[in-house]
Amino acid sequence: MKDLEYLQQSTAVKNRFERLKKRPVALEVKNLSKRFQSPKGEVTALNNINFKAYRREFVCVIGPSGCGKSTFVRTLAGLEQASEGSILVNGSEVTGPGSDRGMVFQGYTLFPWLSVKQNVMFGLRRAGHSKAQAEEQAMQWIDLVGLSKFAENYPSQLSGGMKQRVAIARALANQPKILLMDEPFGALDPQTRAKMQSHLMEIWQNIDITIVFITHDLDEAVYLADRILVLKAHPGEVQEVIEVAVPQPRNAGHLHSQEFLACKRRLEALVHPDDETEMNKDHLNMVRMVHVHDDVPSVF
Ligand SMILES: Nc1ncnc2c1ncn2[C@@H]1O[C@H](COP(=O)(O)OP(=O)(O)OP(=O)(O)O)[C@@H](O)[C@H]1O
Ligand SMILES: [Mg+2]
Numbered sequence: 001m002k003d004l005e006y007l008q009q010s011t012a013v014k015n016r017f018e019r020l021k022k023r024p025v026a027l028e029v030k031n032l033s034k035r036f037q038s039p040k041g042e043v044t045a046l047n048n049i050n051f052k053a054y055r056r057e058f059v060c061v062i063g064p065s066g067c068g069k070s071t072f073v074r075t076l077a078g079l080e081q082a083s084e085g086s087i088l089v090n091g092s093e094v095t096g097p098g099s100d101r102g103m104v105f106q107g108y109t110l111f112p113w114l115s116v117k118q119n120v121m122f123g124l125r126r127a128g129h130s131k132a133q134a135e136e137q138a139m140q141w142i143d144l145v146g147l148s149k150f151a152e153n154y155p156s157q158l159s160g161g162m163k164q165r166v167a168i169a170r171a172l173a174n175q176p177k178i179l180l181m182d183e184p185f186g187a188l189d190p191q192t193r194a195k196m197q198s199h200l201m202e203i204w205q206n207i208d209i210t211i212v213f214i215t216h217d218l219d220e221a222v223y224l225a226d227r228i229l230v231l232k233a234h235p236g237e238v239q240e241v242i243e244v245a246v247p248q249p250r251n252a253g254h255l256h257s258q259e260f261l262a263c264k265r266r267l268e269a270l271v272h273p274d275d276e277t278e279m280n281k282d283h284l285n286m287v288r289m290v291h292v293h294d295d296v297p298s299v300f
Helices: 004-008 011-020 069-077 116-126 131-144 160-173 190-206 218-224 252-256 258-271 274-287
Strands: 025-038 041-054 058-062 084-089 101-104 178-182 210-214 227-232 237-243
Touching (some): 004 258, 069 178, 101 160, 190 218, 218 252, 237 258, 252 258
Parallel strands (some): 058 210, 101 178
16 A cells, blocks of 8 residues: 555656645734633643745645644634734734634524524625625525525424534535635534535535635545644644645545545554553543443343
8 A cells, every 4th residue: 555655756646736735825823822721720722833834725734633623723713813824815914803704613503593694694785795696606605505495484494414514504504715614524424524515525525615614524625725834732833744645636445545545644653652552441431330240231
């Protein structure tokens, strides 16, 4: 089995990433640090992050729990203030939330009292569009996510996957330059999740958008990303940026390719190194109540 470095040396892969890096920079993160004050003292969630995403690039961010992924994406969204450093979107500094960035969260964040159409219209109305304009545009985005038949339904009448499609339509309706997604498919069952991944890829291929997608699912990261930003914990720092050697556009056939497996192995080595597995086993021993060879009393 060929390793990732070998595959990345191929001319096709090198050319692909050379072309990618010639595109305009959509997002630039410079020396970004974020510290929180907590009752136990100061927590450094992010430490000196430097990263660039290029126009129409699909970037996944991966790392162990608590390494600062959500803090990173919330800071990009302007929902958190950087302690140090700066964030530029198309060259302009981020000072707070803005319509140039759309956000989709893991939890379902639709307004339950509004229909699908009204949810998608919400941001458009706030941006000053007339009701007719907002309705027309909302219907186009709802159509793009394949929910035209459900425009009048309320969130409680939708499945989890459908709710997230509405959330994507709502985020895209303001025509952001960057779509920020924090584990958007984390709560979905594996089949729905796979469908949503393919659907998102299709949307991304059809519109001019740069995506920053947080996940802790290695397969998801390799399947979706052009490049993967790997963060490490305590403090959250860039561990590596992986150029995914799998050709774009992707389909389910790529899931078993050499390139896919080599990239996943590299990620596994970074995110789940052996010593961490040992630590988890110790932890398991501490909380284990029943051992494998214990007699389990029968209640029947
Ligand atoms: N508002 C806050 N106040 C204090 N500490 C915080 C706050 N938000 C996050 N943190 C801390 O910052 C660190 C990073 O948290 P964050 O939620 O960004 O991690 P994460 O990588 O998204 O984790 P997960 O994979 O579990 O979602 C953690 O140590 C967390 O406890
Ligand atoms: Mg998180």
